[in-house]
Amino acid sequence: MSTPPLGRGRPTSAELEALPLAPPAATGLAEVVRRRYLLGMLVRNTIKSRYQGTVLGWVWSYLQPAIRFCMFYFLFQVMIGRGEGTIENFAIHLFAGMVIVHFFTETFNGGTQSLVQNRSLITKLPVPREMFPVARMLVAAWHTVPMLIILLIPCLFLGWRPDAVGMAAALLGFTLTAALGLALGLLFSVGNVFMRDIGKVAQTLTQFVTFSVPMMYPFTLVQERFGEPLASYYLLNPMAEAVLLIQRGFWTGTTSDPEATAAVHLPDHLFTRGLVMTGISLALLVLAQRVFSRLEARVPERL
Structure with missing residues (x-):
């Protein structure tokens, strides 16, 4: 059976499906970095497809988080008065957590669905499947960048100024989230190929993230309600640690006394736990890569 010729432009879905299965490609995250040109093309196409057919295009990536911040500010800080007398600038406290939670859920859920959603490319092109x-x-x-910009505007208006410790905390929080989200994305993406229920499990797990981190409530509330022993178990959640780190980077600097705010509302040994959890997440990423490599050869035939 002869292979149908491809058109001059981008191949259609029918043309891709008619092609034979691609030969095995080199695998591994290092191979993904080596083929960063293809990775960049995939990222650009994914972003373009999200805003395809819209008039404002990428402007929506700024408009949506700006509207979301205004809604939370009006609802929680103006109408309900959440945080009055206990949490200064509660809207910043909340939105800072939303930024890191959004990054994690998008990485985790998007990674879980990435192989299934790109089945035509995976079965026809010899590329490392970790790329997706x-x-x-x-x-x-x-x-996430537009959300950070929207966060910075009210922070600067409230007198926030970047400091080395705060920026290190925010960077550590993003590193922890990226490593954890990618590790889970690799594991769940290959699992989702063999059993589609894995995608539903990932969506269910990410729903718990919003309520299991000190975002809509302060960490001190956990200490007051459950005591120190249970609060220490609460801090074993790496996403709770990531939220606290980004709050240290942005929210505390908007309060009238940043040092006092950090001492009262942030737990002790914040950086130590952040470094340990980042190390564990990187180790999990290495393990996820090995599991992915063992199973990825069977991915094209299952897709």
């Missing part, structure tokens, strides 16, 4: 979860992490990072 990595691309979804980069797309999530691209959409």
